[in-house]
Amino acid sequence: MASLEVEGVTVSYGGNLALDGVGFAAERGRVTGLIGPNGAGKSTLFDVVSGLRRPSSGRVLLDGRDVTRMGPARRARRGLARTFQRLEPFGRLSVRDNLLVAAELGPARRHPGRVADGIVHRLGLAEVAGAPADTLPTGVARLVEVGRALAVRPALLLLDEPAAGQDAAETRRFAELLRALAGDGVAVVLVEHDMGLVMSVCDEVHVLDLGKVIAVGPPEAIRTDETVLAAYLGES
Numbered sequence: 001m002a003s004l005e006v007e008g009v010t011v012s013y014g015g016n017l018a019l020d021g022v023g024f025a026a027e028r029g030r031v032t033g034l035i036g037p038n039g040a041g042k043s044t045l046f047d048v049v050s051g052l053r054r055p056s057s058g059r060v061l062l063d064g065r066d067v068t069r070m071g072p073a074r075r076a077r078r079g080l081a082r083t084f085q086r087l088e089p090f091g092r093l094s095v096r097d098n099l100l101v102a103a104e105l106g107p108a109r110r111h112p113g114r115v116a117d118g119i120v121h122r123l124g125l126a127e128v129a130g131a132p133a134d135t136l137p138t139g140v141a142r143l144v145e146v147g148r149a150l151a152v153r154p155a156l157l158l159l160d161e162p163a164a165g166q167d168a169a170e171t172r173r174f175a176e177l178l179r180a181l182a183g184d185g186v187a188v189v190l191v192e193h194d195m196g197l198v199m200s201v202c203d204e205v206h207v208l209d210l211g212k213v214i215a216v217g218p219p220e221a222i223r224t225d226e227t228v229l230a231a232y233l234g235e236s
């Protein structure tokens with residue numbers, strides 16, 4: 001059973017159809033890419049999966065259970081965590097305190113310090129653990145955002161452009177982290193414009209364009225898919 005299944009989801013903003021009967025799935029132990037040109041509907045799909053936006057039709061299932069009418073908090077309790085394109089750390093809190101606050105919401109809430117320290121170690125944040133979050137360079141701030149999502153020990157992790165602002169070395173380490181998370185059994189879903197990262201870490205890639213799925217397959221196939229190439233060329 002897939003960890004996440006999306007069936008026939010439609011969302012419109014006024015007259016603008018942002019998602020048009022979209023299907024999607026992600027499994028534990030895999031990194032699933034969700035790509036597409038600007039405005040394709042990727043963030044809207046994350047909003048639907050995380051419960052921030054109700055679709056006008058279609059269903060969302062987590063571990064086989066229909067959660068379409070559940071709010072974000074209940075979905076989070078079922079193991080869903082997400083990051084946002086726009087960074088919103090608790091600015092004046094230190095990196096470690098940002099992680100602590102998140103850990104206090106998760107299943108290991110009795111040991112938030114242990115969870116926070118584990119994430120500091122895993123993400124290589126020891127040098128900045130005491131620094132206020134709003135003093136960090138973007139690439140590091142993105143890691144803290146991912147760390148906050150990890151602090152709730154998610155089974156399904158939705159990442160919205162987590163590598164934006166990372167330099168090449170940070171992105172390489174981040175790719176290793178994503179593979180390691182999948183190795184731990186997490187279902188990782190990656191929305192990302194860095195195609196090098198997408199193609200190197202994803203097991204499967206889904207492509208959206210203008211609210212519709214135009215291709216699904218392994219990175220090798222997506223890279224040379226003519227419909228996908230045409231969608232990206234049409235963007236410029």
Ligand SMILES: Nc1ncnc2c1ncn2[C@@H]1O[C@H](COP(=O)(O)OP(=O)(O)OP(=O)(O)O)[C@@H](O)[C@H]1O
Pocket residue numbers: 013016017018036037038039040041042043044045
């Ligand atoms: N709050 C909103 N109100 C009205 N229209 C919106 C809203 N959010 C998104 N849209 C529109 O819905 C469509 C899908 O947007 P969405 O942000 O989901 O795409 P995206 O693939 O995440 O784009 P990007 O890669 O630029 O982040 C676009 O046409 C966008 O302009």
